[in-house]
Amino acid sequence: MRNLPATDRPPIVVAKYGGSSLATPEHIRTVADTLAAERVDGAQRVVVVSAMGDTTDELLALAGRVSDGPDARELDLLLSTGEQISAALLVMALHGLGVEAVSLTGPQAGIRTDGLHGRARITGVEPERIQLELDAGRIAVVAGFQGSTGAEIATLGRGGSDTSAVALAIAMGAVRCEIFTDVDGVYSADPRLVPQARQLPEIGFEEMLELAHQGANVLQARSVELAWVHGLELAVRQTGGDGPGTTIREIDMMENRQKVRGIATDDGLAKVTLLDLGDRPGMAASVFAPLAEAGIPVDGIVQNVGREGTADLSFIVLDTDLARTESLLRRLLPELGARDLAVAGGLAKVSIVGAGIHSAPGYPARMFAALGEAGVNIEMIMTSDIRITCVIDEKHLQAAAQALHLAFQLEQA
């Protein structure tokens, strides 16, 4: 299928540009200028694009005006147009600069997915078409966020373009995968909350995953997982910027152990507690299966077994899902044998993230002390191998993040 034996072929670089980097035709021309200038390195280039600016939200708003609960398959047909538009426009801009290029929809680019519309997973990439275009000297501009399942179009969920880029980089054997965005890298904390936050030159996959899961919002978590499994180094860089960005790679745990790398923050959360729940096998499933069926994501489950075999079960949902969660569980209360339900909205999570910090002594204590000194009350505590998370009142989030950033000396390299 290929024109050149692999050894004679120039290296392949995959770059992904996010929606904020493509928000207007002027932004698109700027990206085209950058790509044209980069041609001097002689690499073959695959460029994955998101939808322009707020296009996806605008399309969702259109859907909301014709339907209360649009079908996922139809929503995919609708939303996939956003990336198709930016791909075509970027190629037109490249042509205007005399750069050979071709736009490809996800299906045309050979991105195959399962049939879970709206949150499809990539099952494989058939790279022949892209390789033909690259070997013909063209930049292949691929609509991110989408693929095909049979004759159908499926989308990968929010931030899916990151995963498109990583999957293509792996399938094409790319030497580099660069994620261009509107921030200049991954930070030790959200700079909007912590002005002293420092850009990290590099971070491990696992730490990045925790930061992303906890709301760092730079990269879709699935893309990091996929890169990790395949050992693909990712570079997060600012569109049009000249900074080095942040490299996400496998980092030797030894040299980084017992060091807090960053503060993750996430707001808009709510806590749900089932009181005096019968503590019998299968109980958790009878609570969470109906929530999963209703499409309500749940996080941070904590259960305390109390007196007489009953337990309080708490977990976190999005504030926007709280009303639905409450009415659903209230109907189930008799069946669950719980005494009552307590809910609290307006919460946030703040986490310290770093390889090895959970097993190292002293970190939890230092974290709780720093929050206490800052006057922040802790509602819930959750931990993973590389993260300690406290659920707090949303209005204390900034104070908490700043206190932790200071306590763990993150302003220092």
Place this chain on the structure above:
Amino acid sequence: MRNLPATDRPPIVVAKYGGSSLATPEHIRTVADTLAAERVDGAQRVVVVSAMGDTTDELLALAGRVSDGPDARELDLLLSTGEQISAALLVMALHGLGVEAVSLTGPQAGIRTDGLHGRARITGVEPERIQLELDAGRIAVVAGFQGSTGAEIATLGRGGSDTSAVALAIAMGAVRCEIFTDVDGVYSADPRLVPQARQLPEIGFEEMLELAHQGANVLQARSVELAWVHGLELAVRQTGGDGPGTTIREIDMMENRQKVRGIATDDGLAKVTLLDLGDRPGMAASVFAPLAEAGIPVDGIVQNVGREGTADLSFIVLDTDLARTESLLRRLLPELGARDLAVAGGLAKVSIVGAGIHSAPGYPARMFAALGEAGVNIEMIMTSDIRITCVIDEKHLQAAAQALHLAFQLEQA
């Protein structure tokens, strides 16, 4: 491939909705309401949709902001999103009413085209997928204006959704093809110019073609040609209206002969005249081949052979193509051996249309007399079997159309 033998299957109806009928989410919901109400007839329904309102122009404007001359293949990838969006939204609205429906892109609907991006012709329709959806009890909502050529998306040119609808109606063996638009049918003249214009209950294919070619703007001419060749009756009806509309069908020439059916009007034209052109074989080709290559459409060619074997050659172009035409031909003047070039912009065409009128005596004379009495000077005259056209100054177009409408008693049924 099919679930039901053809004889057991309900009749198939194809309906096409234009962009003005789908301009907003509210318009789309209205169309969905209509389709839901029509379900009582038990027919299987294929609905072809155009892009919402001005979407195509907005996408073209975006393209214009990144490129001076976008590539036709890229433009097709861009523009095809417009119809995809309306198809998905209409299906969501139908689902909201409890009506089973599925949206299909042109490629998914099996519409195959040649590779002439931006003006592709339909080479065939593979109806299996649509038939499966219909047999499953769904309305198939198809994105008009587009099809596939291999793995590529191609568009059919402006108004191409009409042609999509007609091609599908033919391929599916539809009993009816209804074109819903923002006017309630075909008129004896443009009602904006001639307030007395009367809606025609029916019109022949050939007459409709002349009206459409001359600017009646109700149906893409190619769709009428295609319907004519296959004897498919077309109904033009107003979206949301309850009028009978206009039926376009094969009409026995005998009963309609020698009757003016309507007045066609078209403005924004220019006349180009090559003076004292050498009248030798191949001369016309050396004038028109370069224009065709430059993509400049030409109409109404008139040549008068004058004294000493030279001729004046006149033809009509769009006003917007005039500057390009003039500079192109001026460069060719020495090669063509023409003395000079004369151009005049700001012109219009007004035509009387009716089967048999060309061969019947008296019609041309009555037309010219009516224009003369209205003080309208005639720049050029062109005729076809069923049409007599006069080129006039644009500013006299309304007076000319009204005078002809009156002279040929078109206000009477």
